[in-house]
Amino acid sequence: MEEKEEGVNLNWTLPVSSVQELVRQRQPDAVPPKYLRDDIVMASHHRELSQGLPRINMGKLMDTPSRSTELCNLHSACRQWGLFLLVNLGVLDEGMRMMKENVQGFFDLPHHEKQKSAQKPGSLEGYGQAFVTSHDQKLQWNDTIFPQMPSCSCKKSRSVAKKSPGILVIRIALEKYSEDMRKLAAEVVKYIGMALGIHEGELDLLTKSFGEGKYEVKMNCYPACPELERAIGLLPHADISGITLLTECGNIPGLQVLRKDNCWVMVPPIPGGIVVNLGQIMEVYSNGTYRAPDHRAVVNKEKERVSIATFCYPSPSLPVGPSPQLLAATGLPPIYQTLSNSENSVVLLKPQA
Structure with missing residues (x-):
């Protein structure tokens, strides 16, 4: 779940050392200076576990008799939190299981095997860390994988696979997983639109747009860290996506969301469930009625955490602006301007003056 800032090139990153390998080789008692984030002051934030976090039942949304009540719950979740735990997903269990096993399996590979899939300078694709644009910048305590999405040509996939057998395993699982997430995202967005009061033609257009939109998958590994209060897995940010779907590969908590009273609340892993996080595109579409919340990833002193984030965007043909x-x-005026939506340029959306 990444914030995209103005003036930052988001399509490349500098190569950095593996945090997993740093932990394996040194087993440090202290975090290296380039990972120390004294500006974060982690100890000053509360870490309440799932205090009041809403759960939304997908089965109830799909069931006509129970839909109205669950849409009210969804409306409240999007308005108050901008994040909810989605449960009772139905037929997605097998695809999620395969994907989680393969992602965990990649991060468990020996370092020299993972390095065959390392990012190249000027590219985000592969194994490394995202958005490192300066050799002097402070780093986050994580390793990531940005795989090329399954839409790439089979010939190119086979070429990459010869060099990166670990990535090949993920890519095979990713084909089913990404299709499952696309279908789920379109359904979730449909119900978010219904909760907002959108109907008929505009609701169909919104749903279709997310069914045809761009999807990005990012796998995250947060190794055990000896200094919890001075390092962070992922800096606080709001996503620019329409929605983001987060799958936990284990039972180690680490995602935190910022509540309206400025307290950080831990989001618990939900077996068989997914965390749905609203991005700025959906906040704009709701004209500020719904939130794109700030969230972050904290680290664990003893255990590694692995997660999979799927960023879901509408089709580039859909303008980004408040719902007509x-x-x-x-009868309210738009607080956001309507902008053209492009796969190649993303603007951090802000309210109009």
Whole structure:
């Protein structure tokens, strides 16, 4: 779940050392200076576990008799938190199981095997760390994988696979997983639109747009860290996606969301469930009714955490702006301007002056 800032090239990164390998080789009692984040002051934040976090039941949304009540719950979750735990997903269990096993299996490979999939300078694809743009910048306590999505040509996939057998295993599982996430995201966005009061043609357009949109998958490994209060797995940020779907590969908590009272709340791993996080595109579409919350990843002193984030975007043909139906129904002025949506350029959206 990454924030994309103005003026930052998001399509490349500098190579950095593996945090997993740093831990394996040195087993450090102290975090190396380039990972120390005294500006974060982690100890000053509360770490309440799942205090009041909403759960939304997908089965109830799909069931006509129970839908109205669950849409009210969804509306409250999106308005108050911008994040919810989605449970009762139905037929997605097998694809999620395969993906989690393969991602964990990659991070468990010997370092020299993972290095065959290392990012190259000027590219985000592969094994490394995202958005490192300076040799002097402070680093986050994580390793990541950005795989090329399954839409790439089979010939290119085979070529990469010869050099990166670990990535090949992930890519095979990713084909089913990404299709499952695409279908799920389109359904979730449909119900978010219904909770917002969108209907008929605009709701169909919104759902179709996410069914045809761009999807990015990022796998994250947060190794055990000896200095919890001075290192961070992922800096606080809000996503620019429409929605983000987060799958935990184990039972180690680490994701935190910022509550309206500025307290950080730990989001617990939910067996068989997914965390749904609203991005800035959905906040704009709701004209600020729904939140794109700040969230971060903290580290564990003894255990490694692995997660899979799927960033879901609408089709580039859909302009990014407040819902016309919502504006007409509420009579409120738009607080965000409408912008063209492009796969190649993303603007951090801000309210109009």
